[in-house]
Amino acid sequence: MDEIGSEALSCIFPAVIPPKYAKPTVGASLAHRHTQVMQRTNVSVYCHCMKWKSLLWLEFLTLFGALPLAYALGLIPLPRIPILLVIFAASLIYLVRHPDFNHRELIHGLRGHSREIRNIFIRSGCVAVICMAAVLMIDPYLLFGFPRSRPLLWLGVMLLYPLLSAYPQEIIYRAFLFTRYKSILPSSSVILWASTLAFAFLHIVFANWLAVAFTLPAGYIFTRTYVRTESLLLTSMEHALYGCIVFTSGLGRFFYTPS
Structure with missing residues (x-):
């Protein structure tokens, strides 16, 4: 051609x-x-x-x-609380510097959530009944054993647990996990269960199956509260209430080991 x-x-x-x-x-x-x-x-x-x-x-x-x-x-x-606080500090710095994170989540919560607060107290009442029933089945002598035997230490735990345990855990397992890993946990249901399971698995450090069993449904409730309200204060308040109930009722022995 x-x-x-x-x-x-x-x-x-x-x-x-x-x-x-x-x-x-x-x-x-x-x-x-x-x-x-x-x-x-x-x-x-x-x-x-x-x-x-x-x-x-x-x-x-x-x-x-x-x-x-x-x-x-x-x-x-190493002691657990210092490790938790180091991870909490790193997570908080990450969240504060992240452009997509709403900083209001860190401090807002009570205003405009009266219905959610009421539901939190109702759920806490149910948790108290369940915990007391569990103590009576496991060992009735343990019921309210902590406040009866060591009232000052019990009072210290009631005051410090929300600040040194509940709020740091909610920063790590809710706000940080949701923000940092949303690209690999694409759907809301996947990230909800990832947060729930990760939170429950944390409690293997107490070396008993009851700690993991109790925190699995609790972690699910905390995650749902966070998703609904976008408030770390409300979620931490519910977490703190459950924790204080656990230590007061007599189940605290399953969530504490000397370190």
Whole structure:
């Protein structure tokens, strides 16, 4: 086929003429190069995204899986509360610096949530009944044993538990987990159960199955409260109420080991 015939056929049937016969224009050549660059860029971005998600999964499993397990196995000979407070401080710094996190979650909660507050107290009453029934089944002598035997220490726990345990845990297992890992936990149900299960698994550090069994439904309730209200104060208040009930009723022995 001569050059003139090839050009004529290229104009009529451009998709039929093999590339070696068709003469690309300058615009077509630039468009082809641009397409190649975009394809390479998309592949690079995709690989970077997958690598980042893999690192996030590794971080998630280490923080919420390997760390509590290592502590339960005695591989970390350090007190629990200082470790919790260090992770809490790091999580809080991350949240404060994160552009997508609503800082009002850290402090607001009581105003406009009267119905939720009432429901929290109703649920707390039910938890109190369940805890007392559980103590009576396990060992009636333990009922209110802590406040009866060591009232001053009990009062100290009632005052410090909300500040040194409940609120830090809610920052880590609700606000931080939701914000940091939302890209690998895409749906609301997945992140809800991830928060619930991670919170319950934390309690293997107490080396008894009752601690995990009790905190599984409690973690679900705390997560639902956080999702509904977007208030860490309300969620922490409910967490603190449940914890104080546990220690007062006599189940505290399952949530405390000397460290």
